[in-house]
Amino acid sequence: xxxxxxxxxxxxxxxxxxxxxxxxxxxxxxxxxxxxxxxxxxxxxxxxxxxxxxxxxxxxxxxxxxxxxxxxxxxxxxxxxxxxxxxxxxxxxxxxxxxxxxxxxxxxxxxxxxxxxxxxxxxxxxxxxxxxxxxxxxxxxxxxxxxxxxxxxxxxxxxxxxx
Amino acid sequence: xxxxxxxxxxxxxxxxxxxxxxxxxxxxxxxxxxxxxxxxxxxxxxxxxxxxxxxxxxxxxxxxxxxxxxxxxxxxxxxxxxxxxxxxxxxxxxxxxxxxxxxxxxxxxxxxxxxxxxxxxxxxxxxxxxxxxxxxxxxxxxxxxxxxxxxxxxxxxxxxxxxxxxxxxxxxxxxxxxxxxxxxxxxxxxxxxxxxxxxxxxxxxxxxxxxxxxxxxxxxxxxxxxxxxxxxxxxxxxxxxxxxxxxxxxxxxxxxxxxxxxxxxxxxxxxxxxxxxxxxxxxxxxxxxx
Numbered sequence: 334x335x336x337x338x339x340x341x342x343x344x345x346x347x348x349x350x351x352x353x354x355x356x357x358x359x360x361x362x363x364x365x366x367x368x369x370x371x372x373x374x375x376x377x378x379x380x381x382x383x384x385x386x387x388x389x390x391x392x393x394x395x396x397x398x399x400x401x402x403x404x405x406x407x408x409x410x411x412x413x414x415x416x417x418x419x420x421x422x423x424x425x426x427x428x429x430x431x432x433x434x435x436x437x438x439x440x441x442x443x444x445x446x447x448x449x450x451x452x453x454x455x456x457x458x459x460x461x462x463x464x465x466x467x468x469x470x471x472x473x474x475x476x477x478x479x480x481x482x483x484x485x486x487x488x489x490x491x492x493x494x495x496x
Numbered sequence: 497x498x499x500x501x502x503x504x505x506x507x508x509x510x511x512x513x514x515x516x517x518x519x520x521x522x523x524x525x526x527x528x529x530x531x532x533x534x535x536x537x538x539x540x541x542x543x544x545x546x547x548x549x550x551x552x553x554x555x556x557x558x559x560x561x562x563x564x565x566x567x568x569x570x571x572x573x574x575x576x577x578x579x580x581x582x583x584x585x586x587x588x589x590x591x592x593x594x595x596x597x598x599x600x601x602x603x604x605x606x607x608x609x610x611x612x613x614x615x616x617x618x619x620x621x622x623x624x625x626x627x628x629x630x631x632x633x634x635x636x637x638x639x640x641x642x643x644x645x646x647x648x649x650x651x652x653x654x655x656x657x658x659x660x661x662x663x664x665x666x667x668x669x670x671x672x673x674x675x676x677x678x679x680x681x682x683x684x685x686x687x688x689x690x691x692x693x694x695x696x697x698x699x700x701x702x703x704x705x706x707x708x709x710x711x712x713x714x715x716x717x718x719x720x721x722x723x724x725x726x727x728x729x730x731x732x733x734x735x736x737x738x739x740x741x742x743x744x745x746x747x748x749x750x751x752x753x754x755x756x757x758x759x760x761x762x763x764x765x766x767x768x769x770x771x772x773x774x775x776x777x778x779x780x781x782x783x784x785x786x
Contacts, residue, residue, distance in 0.1 A: 337503055356504035356547055357537065379535045381688055386601055393601045398534045400527070402504060403549065448600070469687035470599025 341405040345370065346414025354401045361385045361396035364411060372412035372443050376474075383471035386444035387411050393448040393470075412443035415450065426450055426488040435484035437475035445471045449485045457493055461486065506549045510635055510664060513550050518637050518660035520546040526662065527551075528571055529606040531598065532614040555609075555664055558582060566668035570609035574621070578603060587668055588782075589677030589698060593624035596679065599687040609663045612648065615655045615719070616690070622649075622720040623696035623712035624679050630668045636661035649719040672708070675700040676782035678775050681714075682767055684758075691715045692759045693767040697775035701783045705734050709776065711743075716751035716768060723747035726772065735780055740773035747772045 338353040345368060352367060361378075364370045364387070376384035378397050385397040388410040415424045426446050429435065436442045445468060452459060452467040459467070464485045465478075473481060507513040517524055525544035527533050528551065536542040555569035558580050566587055568577065577583055578594035597603055597611065597620040611621045612632065622645070630645045637660050645666075648655050657663065677698035683689035694714030700707050709730035711723040726747035733739055753764030 339504060356502050359534070379538055380531060380602065383599065383601060383688075392604050394604055395531075395601045398530055398605070400504075400530065400534065400547075403527075403530070403551070466686065467600060469685070470601045472688075 339402050341402055343368075343401065343404055343409065344407065345409045346411060347408075347418070352401070356400060356402055358401050359397050360387070360399040360401045360404050360409070363401040364396060364409075370411050370413050374440050374443055376440055376472075381472075382441075383448065384441050384444045386447050386471060388447050388451055391451060391454060393444075393451045410447065412447060415446065424450065424488075425491040426453070426485065429484040429487040429491065430481075433484050433487060434480050435477070437473075437477050441471055441473040441475075441477075445473070445481055449488070452485070453489055453492060457489060459486070459489060501545055502547065503545070504547045504549065506552050508552050510553050510555070510662065513548060513553055514635055514637065514660065514662055516546070516548050517662060520548075521659045524548055524659070528610045529573065529602075531602050531606040532610055550662065556607075560586065562670070564667070565670040566666075568608055568666040568668070570663045570665060571607045573604060574598070574606045574608065574611070575600075575603040577608060577621075587628060587671070587677075589624045589679050589696060590621065590628060590668070592677075593620045593679040593681075593696065596620050596681045596691075602688075608666060612645075612666075613655060613657060613663060615649050615653050617652055617717065617719055618690040618694065618715040619720060620679070620681060620691065620694060620714070623694050623714045624677070625666065625668070626712035626720060626722055627677060627696045627698040627710035628668045628671070629710075630666055632663060633665040633667065634661050635664045640664075642667070646722060652718045671698075672700045674702070674783050674786075675708075676779045676786070678778040678782065680771050680775050680778075682771060690758065693753070693764050693771060694720075695768070695771040695775040697772070697779045699730075699776060699779045699783060701780065705732060706730050706776075706780070707732065709743075711747060711772060711776070713747060713751055713768065713772075716753045716764065718752070721751065723750050723772070725750055730776065735776065737773070740776060741769075743776070744769045744772035 343350045374384045376382045380395045380398040386393045387396045524546035555571040557569040559567045574594045584591045625645045679696045681691045682693045696712045698710045709727045714720045726743040729743040748768045753761045755761045
C-alpha cells in the first residue's frame with residue numbers, strides 16, 4: 334500500500350497549480366522539484382537558517398518546515414515572483430542588493446530579500462536595529478550582514494520616495 | 497522525508513480530532529505549527545503512520561475577562577501572543593517570552609500548545625506560564641481535565657499527555673494589582689538560539705516590599721522548574737543585593753544545570769546567580785514604573 338497522494342491547488346506567484354502531493358512533502362521541495370522554482374534555497378533543511386523563507390499571505394515562513402498540503406488556499410510568493418510580472422523590473426530591494434553587493438554566495442539572498450520585503454510592507458521606515466531584528470531569522474554564511482542591512486535601508490528610502 | 501503508508505487528516509472539530517487520535521493511538525502525530533514535528537520527522541526521530549492536522553478546529557483565540565482571566569486557544573501562534581495588545585498590557589511577561597522564541601518566521605507558525613507539548617527544558621513560554629500560575633486544559637477519550645502547568649511535565653520532552661489526548665486551552669488567572677514580570681533568555685544570537693538559561697520572574701509589590709515573588713528557570717533542570725525556596729526568601733521583604741544573593745543561591749541549589757554542547761554546568765550555574773537577581777530587579781522596576 335502506497336502513501337495516499339492528496340490533490341491540492343497551490344497558488345504561487347499569482348498562478349494556480351494543480352498537484353498531487355504526498356502528505357510529508359515540504360513546500361520547499363514542492364516549489365523546487367515539482368514547480369521548478371529553484372530560487373527558494375534549502376540550506377540547513379531544518380528551519381534554523383531562514384534560507385528557505387518564502388512569503389505566505391505576505392508573511393515570511395520557513396518553506397522547509399511547511400507541508401505543501403498545509404498551503405492550499407494561501408498566496409505563496411517566492412523570489413521568482415518579486416520582480417514586476419509585466420516588465421520584469423526588479424523590486425527596489427532586488428535593485429539595492431545588486432547595486433550595493435547584497436550578495437556574496439547568494440544562498441541566503443532570496444530568503445533575506447523576501448523577509449525584508451515583508452518588513453518594509455509593515456514598516457516603510459525601519460531603523461537599523463529594526464532591520465537587524467526582522468532579519469535575525471535569516472543567517473548569512475558569508476557574513477554579509479552589514480551590507481545586507483544597508484541594502485534594506487537603501488531600498489526603504491527608495492520606496493519612501495515613491496520610486 | 498518520505499515514509500511509506502502515511503495518511504493525513506484535517507479534522508474540523510475537537511471531537512473529530514480526539515477520536516482520530518484515539519483511533520490511531522500510538523501511531524499518529526498531531527501537527528499544529530509543525531516547527532518541532534517536521535524537524536523531528538526529517539531527522540527520523542519520529543515516524544508517524546498518521547498525521548492529524550488540527551489547525552482547522554478553531555482553537556486560535558486569545559480572550560480575556562475580568563473574572564476568568566486569560567484564555568488562550570492551544571493553536572494561538574507564538575506571533576499572535578507576542579503582539580496581542582491584551583497580553584502585552586496585562587500579562588506582559590508572556591509576550592516577552594513569545595518574542596524570544598525562535599525567529600520571526602518560526603513565530604508565525606509555531607503554536608503555544610506545540611511549545612508545551614514538545615516540553616523542551618529550554619522552552620521559552622513555559623517559565624513564563626509557570627510564574628503566571630497557568631493551567632492547561634486537556635481533552636481526551638475520558639473527557640476534559642485541567643492541570644496546573646507545573647504538573648504537566650514529567651521529564652525532558654515528556655508530559656502527562658496520553659497519545660489520544662489533545663491540549664486545547666491555556667488558562668491564566670488575573671494578576672494582583674502592582675504585579676510585574678520579566679523573562680530573560682540568555683543566548684548567543686539574536687534569534688534561533690535555545691536558551692542557555694531562561695529566567696522568568698514575577699513580583700507583586702506591597703509598598704516597597706515584595707509581597708509575592710515567583711521564579712521559574714528554563715534549561716536549568718530536566719524540565720522547567722519553579723524555584724520555590726528562592727521565592728520564599730524574597731516573599732514579604734524589601735529587595736536588597738544581599739537578599740537577592742541568598743535567593744539566587746537557593747535557586748541554584750534547587751536547579752541541576754548540566755554540561756551540554758552550548759554551555760557548561762559551571763557557566764550555567766554562574767548565569768543563574770546573575771540572572772535571577774537581574775530578573776527580580778527588572779520586575780520590581782517595571783512595577784514601580786507604572
